Amino acid sequence: MNWENEKVLVTGGAGFIGSHLIEKLVELGAEAKVLVHYNSRNSWGYLEYLPPEILRKIDIFQGDVQDPFSVHKAVDGCAVVFHLASLIAIPYSYVAPASYVETNIKGTLNVMEACLKAGVKRVIHTSTSETYGTAIYAPIDEKHPLQGQSPYSASKIGADKIVESYFRSFDLPVSTLRPFNTFGPRQSARAVIPTIISQALTSNVITLGSLDPVRDLTYVKDTVQGFIKMAESEKAIGEVINIGNGKGITIGDLASQIISLLNKTIEIRTEKKRVRPEKSEVMKLICDNSKAEAFMDWRPTYSLKQGLGETIEFIEKHLDHYKPEIYNL
Numbered sequence: 001m002n003w004e005n006e007k008v009l010v011t012g013g014a015g016f017i018g019s020h021l022i023e024k025l026v027e028l029g030a031e032a033k034v035l036v037h038y039n040s041r042n043s044w045g046y047l048e049y050l051p052p053e054i055l056r057k058i059d060i061f062q063g064d065v066q067d068p069f070s071v072h073k074a075v076d077g078c079a080v081v082f083h084l085a086s087l088i089a090i091p092y093s094y095v096a097p098a099s100y101v102e103t104n105i106k107g108t109l110n111v112m113e114a115c116l117k118a119g120v121k122r123v124i125h126t127s128t129s130e131t132y133g134t135a136i137y138a139p140i141d142e143k144h145p146l147q148g149q150s151p152y153s154a155s156k157i158g159a160d161k162i163v164e165s166y167f168r169s170f171d172l173p174v175s176t177l178r179p180f181n182t183f184g185p186r187q188s189a190r191a192v193i194p195t196i197i198s199q200a201l202t203s204n205v206i207t208l209g210s211l212d213p214v215r216d217l218t219y220v221k222d223t224v225q226g227f228i229k230m231a232e233s234e235k236a237i238g239e240v241i242n243i244g245n246g247k248g249i250t251i252g253d254l255a256s257q258i259i260s261l262l263n264k265t266i267e268i269r270t271e272k273k274r275v276r277p278e279k280s281e282v283m284k285l286i287c288d289n290s291k292a293e294a295f296m297d298w299r300p301t302y303s304l305k306q307g308l309g310e311t312i313e314f315i316e317k318h319l320d321h322y323k324p325e326i327y328n329l
Contacts, residue, residue: 001232003028009078011035011065011111012085013058014045016187017126017179020224021082023050026057028228033059035074035085046186049318065107068114075114080122080231083111086159089190090130090152090276092329097151104155105162112166112174120173122231125163127178127240128156129216129285138248139288142178142240150280160240167238175236177226180244180287184220184307185314189328192251193217193308196258197315198324205267206259207327209274211252214284216244219307222300226292233296244287245300261308274327 008025012018013034025032036044044060063070065085075081087093087103108125115123132140133147148154166172183193192208192215199206226243230236249257252268259266275281292298315322 003030005029005031006080007031007033007078008080008082009033009035009074010082010084011074012083014047015084016046017182017220017223018084019046019050019186020184020220021084021227022047022058023054024224024228026054032057033061033074033078035065035071036060036062037085038062038064049186065110066102068110071110072114072117075111075118075120078118078120081111081115081120082124082227082231083108084126085111086126086156088152089329090150093150093152093155094277095329100151100155101158105158108159108162112163112172115174116166116170116172123172123174124227124231125160125174125176127160127176128153129178129180129242129244129287130282131157131160131178132285134282135284135286138284139246139286140242141288142242142291149282150276173237175230175238176240177230178240178242179223179226180216180218180242180285182218182220182223184311187220187311189322189324192254193258193311194315194322195328196255197312198319198322200259200262200264200266201316201319202324204265205269206255207269207271207274208251208255209270209276210281211255211268211270212250212283213281214248214250214286215254216246216248216285216287217254217304217307218244218300219302222302226298229296229298235295239295241292241295242287242289243292243298244289245304246287246289247304248284248286249304257304258308258312261305261312271327
């Protein structure tokens with residue numbers, strides 16, 4: 001695909017991964033539009049970290065994926081749509097599960113319907129490895145059963161099935177990208193890596209939940225490349241494809257590695273309120289990325305150490321944007 005002057009919409013483009021994706025699309029020459037969740041502060045989220053020369057090339061459309069009218073207006077005239085808009089915080093899904101159904105399931109329905117009516121030529125939907133739940137076998141391939149172990153993961157399973165139905169029922173040219181845990185600059189302390197780094201930079205004690213879960217961590221630039229390659233691959237239409245490094249690390253070992261990179265002596269403590277409910281905690285996620293390589297020639301290029309180094313550098317420069325003393329839901 002030649003991205004030069006291609007009209008592209010990114011829903012959720014003001015988020016962590018979305019802001020990196022839109023930045024890459026602009027660099028490729030795309031005519032980029034972002035659907036930003038409306039707010040009275042006129043905040044553009046993580047887009048505000050982008051260089052001015054990138055930001056002024058982006059068409060920012062304020063709306064809400066829960067509202068079908070604003071979604072139709074956002075999609076109108078676009079050839080490619082990347083759907084990333086979602087509520088993603090797992091702990092908050094225990095507090096406000098209905099909002100996850102409204103945003104993640106109904107919002108996805110609105111996006112698919114708008115894309116169908118607008119005749120969009122490619123749609124890329126974002127799933128999550130959390131839909132697999134705790135691994136029945138590892139590494140996890142796309143045939144692994146789906147398990148709704150949190151209201152968040154259940155809502156994403158629902159969204160993924162809505163997408164599948166639009167491909168099977170209406171021939172919508174949609175593909176589903178299922179990233180394992182993505183990390184990198186701009187990520188909020190809702191996620192574990194910024195939580196560890198921001199605490200380690202400001203204290204001699206790190207407070208976490210369970211240290212035993214295993215996660216497969218992918219640097220955000222590799223994840224973005226997965227989105228781009230999926231949109232470029234005809235073979236990926238109608239498919240669900242994992243992207244991840246294929247290597248697992250426990251949260252405890254991850255914290256120790258970050259502490260080592262910072263060259264500090266820090267105590268690691270656990271705190272009960274940060275621990276997920278026992279039946280809800282996903283204990284092991286390791287990606288089988290062979291389908292990504294076969295269907296869209298994607299493979300990770302960043303090591304965990306490289307990615308952590310760039311993430312530490314970003315958080316050090318923007319530490320005032322974090323609240324390491326509180327538990328971020």
